[in-house]
Amino acid sequence: MxxxxxxxxxxxxxxxxxxxxxxxxxxxxxxxxxxxxxxxxxxxxxxxxxKLDFVNWNKGDVRELVSAWYEADAYTSNTLVHQWEDAVFQFYLIHDQEYDESFQEQIYAAEIWIRTAEYSEMKEKLGEMGYLDMDEFYYICPVKQYTDSYQAFIDVMEDHGFEIKRVYEENTALLHLVRRLPHNMQSMLEEKKEECRAGGRNDS
Missing domain, CATH: 1.20.5 (Single alpha-helices involved in coiled-coils or other helix-helix interfaces)
Structure with a gap:
């Protein structure tokens, strides 16, 4: 104590x-x-x-892209939107005077996988979503933010017989994918290629 x-x-x-x-x-x-x-x-x-400069730059870029989307009447076709661009694209889309809720029926936003997808995953996912079977559709994506994802998409679509038309391309791109051959002819061509490859393997 x-x-x-x-x-x-x-x-x-x-x-x-x-x-x-x-x-x-x-x-x-x-x-x-x-x-x-x-x-x-x-x-x-x-x-x-x-951050403010980046956001303003990105928003301004997407604003121009949305204008190009409307001018191209892209709402009459399917549109695939890269996950990174979806929120800003939707903002300018619905605030345009031409907007109609029915446009949403043909707009699909890819999930986060598309940010890092390489060729094989890109091909698999796009095939599951049905885009490799379409005759034409639009694609909205970042160009500089996810360059690997952008290039993987380009490679897959070119390998599957699509012509890529760049409707708008700055830091964000609006691409119009148009199949060079009708889908049934493209399928026949791919089958012939597989037969030739198989024949070559058998001969060897």
Missing amino acids: FFIPVVLLTLVDGVRLFLDWVREKRKSIYKILAGTVLAYAIVFCGIGVV
Whole structure:
């Protein structure tokens, strides 16, 4: 019990010394805190400006793309939208004076897989979704943000007999995919190619 008052006195004295030190160093501490807050404010504002510029640049790009989409009467065909562009595309789509809710029936947004899809996955997914069997459709996608995904899509569509018409292309692209041959003829051509490959393997 004797040690309890001693401990309390030691704690009180320690707190008093600490407060005295704080009072002596108050100006220095305030300067350090003010400098830290200012530095954080500058960094935060800088990041905000960069993000704002990027968002405004991207939105402006998609706004032009949507105008091109309407001018091309793309609402009469199917449109596939890359997951990254879907929200901004929908915003400008529905705020256009030509918009009709029926347009949504032919617009499909790909899921997040499309951001990282390589050739084999892109081919598999597009096949499952039926786009490889269509005679024509539109595709909206980022060009610079996901270059690998963009190139994989281009490669798959070209290999499946589609001509790619770039209706609009900046940082975001509006592509019109048109099959060079009717689908039944394209299927026959692919079957012939497979037969030739099989024949070559058998001969060897």
